[in-house]
Amino acid sequence: MQRITVAIDGPSGSGKSSVSKEAARRLNAAYLDTGAMYRAVTWHALDAGTDLADAAAVTAAVKAAELFISTDPDVERITIHGTDVTEAIREPFVSAAVSAVATNLQARAELVARQRAIINEHERIVAEGRDITTVVAPDADARILLTASEEARLRRRGLQLGGTQSAAELEAQVLARDAKDSTVVNFQVAADGVVTVDSSELDFEQTVATVLEAIKAQA
Numbered sequence: 001m002q003r004i005t006v007a008i009d010g011p012s013g014s015g016k017s018s019v020s021k022e023a024a025r026r027l028n029a030a031y032l033d034t035g036a037m038y039r040a041v042t043w044h045a046l047d048a049g050t051d052l053a054d055a056a057a058v059t060a061a062v063k064a065a066e067l068f069i070s071t072d073p074d075v076e077r078i079t080i081h082g083t084d085v086t087e088a089i090r091e092p093f094v095s096a097a098v099s100a101v102a103t104n105l106q107a108r109a110e111l112v113a114r115q116r117a118i119i120n121e122h123e124r125i126v127a128e129g130r131d132i133t134t135v136v137a138p139d140a141d142a143r144i145l146l147t148a149s150e151e152a153r154l155r156r157r158g159l160q161l162g163g164t165q166s167a168a169e170l171e172a173q174v175l176a177r178d179a180k181d182s183t184v185v186n187f188q189v190a191a192d193g194v195v196t197v198d199s200s201e202l203d204f205e206q207t208v209a210t211v212l213e214a215i216k217a218q219a
């Protein structure tokens with residue numbers, strides 16, 4: 001089968017993880033959730049009592065991290081220093097803290113290098129995050145920015161979290177995190193050559209189909 005690397009970026013609540021995973025299945029490709037890597041190192045730093053404001057300590061922890069992430073789209077699993085954190089990294093306290101690690105440029109450089117290595121190990125892979133189309137894999141065969149209106153993103157994240165959050169809590173989690181992340185990576189506007197797919201008015205199946213068409217048109 002032909003080699004293919006697909007890069008997909010987007011803000012939180014754009015549906016990029018579920019859409020990228022399904023696209024990977026249909027392309028018979030591996031799947032890399034780079035956000036999970038940022039979440040895992042954040043979880044570990046918090047667990048170890050590392051001061052997230054101490055950039056040097058965070059960088060050292062990220063460099064030393066023994067990180068394993070499944071690239072099988074049907075097996076969601078991530079471990080750090082042997083601890084399975086697959087579920088723990090989705091906790092709100094991790095979402096609230098992750099930008100502190102993601103805005104540390106040395107920590108980013110380390111994770112970017114590891115992400116490139118994982119991508120290079122696979123003949124066929126769909127990798128998603130915030131800087132895949134621009135930094136991690138700017139030479140990918142297909143590059144897509146998956147966007148959605150603020151309203152659609154808040155609604156989806158609210159549903160994902162079981163509808164228990166207030167509007168203010170959701171805004172803090174989704175919009176405030178995106179605002180912080182945007183200080184170091186641009187995932188709001190498509191870079192040159194990156195195709196934008198706006199999923200605001202599309203359901204899941206339509207979004208997957210549109211993304212697959214955009215991949216086919218580029219690769």
Ligand code: C5P
Nearest residue numbers: 034035036038098099102129130131181
């Ligand atoms: O995609 P997800 O919401 O799980 O990502 C969690 C966090 O990881 C983001 O809010 C961002 O801070 C960081 N991230 C990043 N670059 C990526 C993927 C995620 O900075 N490529």
